[in-house]
Amino acid sequence: MNDQPNLRQFIDEVSSFDEEAKPAPSAKVAPALETLGEVIEIAGSGSRIRMNAAKLMGLQAHADPSVAMSGQVGSQVKMTVGKAWLIANVRTLASCGDGEVVAQVDFLGEGDCDSAGHVSRFRRGVTRYPVPGAPVYPVTTDDLRSVFAADDNAHVEIGTVYPTDDIRGxxxxxxxxxxxxxxxxxxxxxxxxxxxxxxxxxxxxxxxxxxxxxxxxxxxxxxxxxxxxxxxxxxLQLPYWLMNFEEHCEVLLTTHGHERQRDADILAKCILAARIKGKDMSQYGKVTVDSPIPYLLTDLSGIITNEMGKLDRAGDTLPFQRLKTKLDELKADPRYTFMFSGMLVSDxxxxxxxxxxxxxxxxxxxxxxxxxxxxxxxxxxxxxxxxxxxxxxxxxxxxxxxxxxxxxxxxxxxxxxxxxxxxxxxxxxxxxxxxxxxxxxxxxxxxxxxxxxxxxxxxxxxxxxxxxxxxxxxxxxxxxxxxxxxxxxxxxxxxxxxxxxxxxxxxxxxxxxxxxxxxxxxxxxxxxxSSDPSFAAMWRETGGEEGIIQRTIKRWRGHGR
The missing domain is CATH 3.40.50.300 (P-loop containing nucleotide triphosphate hydrolases)
Structure with a gap:
């Protein structure tokens, strides 16, 4: 008789131990959501799951849009790993007969299981993987709300997460x-x-x-x-002297191959001379052809002319003539005023x-x-x-x-x-x-x-x-x-x-x-x-064409491109 209470206490302790040993998430899964299937293969970044086709079809009428989409390509499913939920994205679906489909899924991350069986405190990355045979469940909008919830770090909201209407991306x-x-x-x-x-x-x-x-x-x-x-x-008023040497070459050189290299050597020497002309070099330190130091276009043109005058043979002056001609064209062309205006020489x-x-x-x-x-x-x-x-x-x-x-x-x-x-x-x-x-x-x-x-x-x-x-x-x-x-x-x-x-x-x-x-x-x-024009609507409009043409041509001729 004295042993009776001890036996009762032992049975209670064993029962409580069994309750603790049960997988927490499985015990807390919302009863309205049945399993969709089970895990059949595991790989490092993803796995394969087998799902019941009839259950997938039945979910499509579910009131929760996330549940209705769950298991379809591009949607998410969840599975239990210990006391956590593992979220995976469905990549492909294929029929395997007997009313079942096999899906390839990619693991996205894991979260805790709250008292209602939903995902909470979702974290990117996977620390533990499920084993083959682990049940697979549909995700709910409450799950996705936790998965996609933005934390306190600086962020901007740009829209709603598919397929929900209220979860912010x-x-x-x-x-x-x-x-x-x-x-x-x-x-x-x-x-x-x-x-x-x-x-x-x-x-x-x-x-x-x-x-x-x-x-x-x-x-x-x-x-x-x-x-x-x-x-x-x-x-814009973009000063030409802000260009480095390579950019000067793209604008001023018109030749290719060996001739281009010769022209580039001449241009480099002349630009460097123009950049340092009349400057107090003590305030600049080491100056190169790339240094963004203002120079006058007239100085560059004059230096090219002077260098050309030092040559004996007429054939040697061609590179200088090409550079001077191109420079004169840029100065005279009104399309280039925003960059090659003489007013832009100040620092x-x-x-x-x-x-x-x-x-x-x-x-x-x-x-x-x-x-x-x-x-x-x-x-x-x-x-x-x-x-x-x-x-x-x-x-x-x-x-x-x-x-x-x-x-x-x-x-x-x-x-x-x-x-x-x-x-x-x-x-x-x-x-x-x-x-x-x-x-x-x-x-x-x-x-x-x-x-x-x-x-x-x-x-x-x-x-x-x-x-x-x-x-x-x-x-x-x-x-x-x-x-x-x-x-x-x-x-x-x-x-x-x-x-x-x-x-x-x-x-x-x-x-x-x-x-x-x-x-x-x-x-x-x-x-x-950037909206596309409505051809059908605009082709019904008429009148004023003569004025449209005149104003268009005036703008066209004034800013010829």
């Missing part, structure tokens, strides 16, 4: 900018509006920031007229840098440089000078209070083309490649925007830590993006051809895990002037 500003980013998308996918949205949100977060955007089509002036400074050929470098880099920003942190009015022959040189000014300023201001700079380059494939044999534009290619490789060391961020990522130079896209990809219709472009992304994002990237307008896949450093986002609508006054 966020970009972490510091990781995205410190390791560069690329925004990709075919024409007509809403790329320009999406770029404007992201830059507006960054500007709102950091109204004292420093952003320089190269706009080759004049699209973004309308979008940033109220929160930025707009520069074009009418007010305006401090003012130019202050205006262009928004130092200080005064609540208008972005400069839009519209190069659509720049003659096509020197557009790449202008972009090269602007990009190099950003990089050089960052290098030479290292000992000062740091002011990180963001350089955004629209139509990037024009300036960093894939083929190194592409004629012209070698200076701009070199500086943008250098910024991509070294910019983060000096506080320079690069944002590349392009509709043809396959035409970008090899390696440049892979230097971008964050890739925001909208729909890409070309197979080569899709393959290029896929190759630049980590293994775990492949399932998301497979959805790129199926994205709707103003939807994107975001992968990389700027997000905790890859996400599919529907961009927010942007206010009309903040949108770029």
């Amino acid at each position: 966020a970009l972490y500003v510091d990781p995205m900018l410190s390791k560069h980013f690329a925004i990709l998308g075919s024409t007509g996918t809403g790329k320009s509006t999406s770029v404007a949205l992201i830059l507006h949100r960054i500007s709102q977060l950091s109204p004292e920031g420093h952003i320089l955007m190269i706009d080759p089509h004049g699209e973004y002036s309308a979008a940033f007229k109220n929160c930025g400074e707009i520069f074009n050929v009418d007010n 305006s470098m401090p003012t130019f840098i202050s205006r262009l880099f928004r130092l200080p920003a005064n609540g208008r942190p972005i400069s839009i440089v519209d190069v659509s009015g720049v003659p096509s022959e020197i557009t790449s040189v202008v972009v090269s000078v602007l990009a190099r000014m950003v990089f050089d300023y960052a290098i030479w201001s290292r000992t000062e209070a740091q002011r990180p700079l963001l350089l955004v380059c629209e139509e990037a494939h024009r300036y960093v083309p894939k083929s190194e044999t592409a004629e012209g534009g070698q200076a701009v290619r070199k500086i943008l490649e250098r910024i991509a490789k070294e910019g983060r060391k000096y506080g320079v961020s690069l944002g590349l925007i392009t509709q043809r990522p396959s035409d970008l130079a090899e390696g440049v896209l892979s230097q971008c830590g964050t890739i925001i990809s909208m729909r890409l219709n070309n197979d080569r472009d899709q393959a290029c993006v896929r190759a630049a992304m980590p293994e775990g994002a492949r399932g998301f990237l497979d959805a790129i051809p199926a994205l709707r307008n103003r939807e994107c896949i975001v992968c990389g450093e700027g997000v905790s895990i890859p996400i599919r986002v529907r961009f927010d609508d942007l206010e009309p006054e903040k949108r770029p002037a």
